[in-house]
Structure formats: C-alpha cells, structure tokens
Amino acid sequence: MTNLTAIEIKAFIPAADFELSKQFYQDVGFTMASDESGIAYFHHGDCSFLLQDFYEPVHAQNFVIHMLVEDIYSWHQQIVDAGIAEKYDVPFSIVEKQPWGMLDFVLKDPSGVLWRFGQNMK
Numbered sequence: 328m329t330n331l332t333a334i335e336i337k338a339f340i341p342a343a344d345f346e347l348s349k350q351f352y353q354d355v356g357f358t359m360a361s362d363e364s365g366i367a368y369f370h371h372g373d374c375s376f377l378l379q380d381f382y383e384p385v386h387a388q389n390f391v392i393h394m395l396v397e398d399i400y401s402w403h404q405q406i407v408d409a410g411i412a413e414k415y416d417v418p419f420s421i422v423e424k425q426p427w428g429m430l431d432f433v434l435k436d437p438s439g440v441l442w443r444f445g446q447n448m449k
Contacts, residue, residue, distance in 0.1 A: 335375070337375055337376050337377055338376050338377070338390075338392060339366075339376075339377045339378075339379045339381075340376050340377065340378050340379065340390065340392070340436075340438075340440055341379060341381050341382045341383060341386055341387045341390065341438055341440065342378050342379060342380060342381070342382060342437075342438050343382040343384075343387065343437065343438040343439075344437060344438070345365070345367075345378070345380040347415075347437050348378055348436060348437055348438060349362065349367050349378060351411070351415055351436055351437055352369050352378065352436070354409050354411055354414065354415075355405075355406060355409070355411060355434075356371060356402075356405055356406075356409075357369040357370065357371050358370055358371065365379060365380035365381070366378070366379055366380070367379075374394060376392070382438060384439070387438045387439045387440055388439040390439075390440045390441065391440075391441045391442075391443060392440065392441070392442050392443070393442075393443045393445060394442065394443070394444050394445070395445055395446070395447070396444055396445070396446055397446065398446065399422055399430045399431065399432065399444060399445065399446035400422060402432075402444050403421075403422050403432050403444070406419065406434060411434065412434075415436075415437050417434065417435045417436065417437060418433070418434070418435045419432070419433070419434045419435075420432045420433045420434075424448070425445075428447065428448050429445040429446060429447055429448060430445065430446045430448060431443055431444060431445040431446070432444055
C-alpha cells in the first residue's frame with residue numbers, strides 16, 4: 328500500500344501590481360517569509376499562499392480564497408484598524424451571519440481577488 332499523506336496545499340494568487348500587493352498582504356496581517364523571482368511566500372500561522380507577479384484580469388476577478396479563522400471579529404477589527412479599505416480603495420464588508428452556518432466578511436485585494444474570512448458558528 329502507498330503512503331498518500333498530503334503535507335500542504337497552497338494557491339498562487341495573481342498580482343496586478345506585485346509591490347502594492349505585497350504591502351497589502353502585510354498590512355492585512357500576513358508575514359512575507361520569502362520574495363524571489365516573482366513569487367512571494369506569505370503565511371499566518373499554518374495558513375499560507377504564494378503571491379505571484381502575474382496578472383490575468385479574468386482570472387484574478389474570479390479568484391476566491393476562503394480563510395477559516397477562530398475569531399472573525401478580531402480579524403475584522405484588525406483590517407479596520409489598519410485602514411485597509413481606505414488605503415487600498417478596496418471593497419470590505421461587515422461581518423454577517425450566512426445561511427451555511429458561518430459568520431463571515433469579504434475583502435478584495437488590489438488585483439480583484441476576493442477573500443472570504445469565515446468563522447464556524449457554534
């Protein structure tokens with residue numbers, strides 16, 4: 328029998344303006360661990376993604392990332408306190424109860440990638 332253990336899965340997120348997007352993600356609260364050859368590695372705890380210096384408008388505007396968090400209100404407040412929506416002129420919603428049993432809010436990055444931050448309701 329083979330060992331089919333998965334270690335990690337990461338998305339490559341497109342960036343229309345690579346430098347601006349790197350700053351955006353740091354301001355949101357991610358740590359940039361590396362930046363080489365047009366690929367920047369970001370993480371927050373065990374969650375990570377790769378930001379790429381590549382942009383295709385249709386792809387970026389249809390790209391959605393869902394991040395499950397323990398405290399949705401703390402994440403929302405961090406983004407408010409950092410002035411992300413104003414600084415980057417990006418859409419940002421309030422926390423809402425969703426019919427699928429989660430609290431969530433959405434935030435678009437400067438390239439149009441939609442982030443949906445969610446917390447399971449107990």
